[in-house]
Amino acid sequence: MDVTGKPHEWDEKTWRGLVGQVRAGRNLLPDRWPGGARCAVALSFDSDHETNELRDGGASIGRLSWGEYGARRGIPRIRRVLDRHGVKASFFVPAVAALLHPEEQRSLAEQGHEIALHGWIHERNTDVPPQAERELMLRAADVLENITGQRPVGMRTPSWDYSPATLKIARELGLEYDSSLFADDDPYEILDAGEETGIVELPVEWIRDDAVYFMMNRFGAQRPYTAPTDVLDIFRREFDGARNEGGLFLLTMHPHITGYRSRIFILDELLDHIRSTGDCWIATHAEIARYCAEQAGLKGRT
Template structure:
């Protein structure tokens, strides 16, 4: 069915070149940002992150499943404390991407996150899907989310990870309007790069994610769909280890995404501990996503737009 972005009556193979190039160029990877050195002479960087979705995974879909909400509550009650305890034991900084509604439901958790030296980043209002929203609604939610996180945690977010890594045609424009330093939702490289919008550089750094480096794809569960956990924890650790070793060999960034309600289970939390141990044995530089971006920006001489 034709949309505002699709020429009426034409299939994709019939589109004129100007149309499909325009779709590709809306948001695209620009200059690769690969520092020649990392702080302290470390051979590579380690950027651990946690998406604290909690109850919003169900609330986003209408709030009809008390069971799914309880799973999210487990993330706040047991998962997040276990994660924070391990990070504290290893003195390891990390980034937490928090929907505003999760922060409102669990404000003490966010205060602990910041008090222990970690980063708080934007992760939507209620884990909404940006691609379903008009520009005004998406912008309003992102602004309100940033204000809410700052009011609760005392930290003004400098970066965003869109819920479900769902990036609308308006998302990058709003990121620029808000003056955010970086995004961590896209997948065009292993290492950082500058985002371009409509063929022009934006000054916004992308610290890329990948489903391979996300615990949810291996341990996800939905009893009303065909989604079932299929990968043993040992196999997941092996995948993460190989990604870690590759980053170390190339001198790049090892970025990992986890979720308190998933990785926080007793049978899985040890994966986090092992990843940290392995990365430390390889002399990786542990940093928040914001710290990685700040180093990359300085090392690669990338100013903010308007600087």
């Protein structure tokens, strides 16, 4: 919606309109998880690779090589940990990263992991005109389907950046879920200007994202400041809280951040802790979204 004037000058229709564009609808936390599990665990990896530099119009060979590290070393280490624990995860992949590393996506999909939408070149949706955003999302879905043989059913917007057009494009694509918003700890239905959409939101949070603890840009203000052991403690406490409440624990990690020798233990030890409980359901985002939708009798809408 078009907004003019300064915020303190807005009338009630304006500020209510802004707040009401995309809103949390009914809670979709099921009465029980599959097999009587106490909570659900959704592990996600944003395979940004070289697109973090490319989307900013950057040409730094050093930062491009950092993205390549995610594919070259980060993904193999993550896969070994997931294999060791026998669990499946969701990988959110910009289309350009998928085109640069198609075999990575193909082999992950063949192994039973989910490959989901994460933009075209990790663009910020609020910087892209609505028609261009639509074209990029549709083209990205086609790329992932062509590479993996499976049409993506969910998305995570790059940098969790949501434009006024994003939800409508997701509805046009017929997506089953989104994982970019923050309105709850547990799954809920997204409302589009008050209208039920049938799309399940699997909420994210910066607390449960490795990037805020480890990102580094020596030409900017970003500096790593958190010890890996402290990050493990935060993630473990978030999981324990979700399990105590019978809810959803959703974790976001990046291959070019967590995939280092001194950090990969976070994922390994966290999975040791989760699996030691013996009562948690670890599944892909798509599986969890479908289960929540089925339990709530939610039907997709266009």
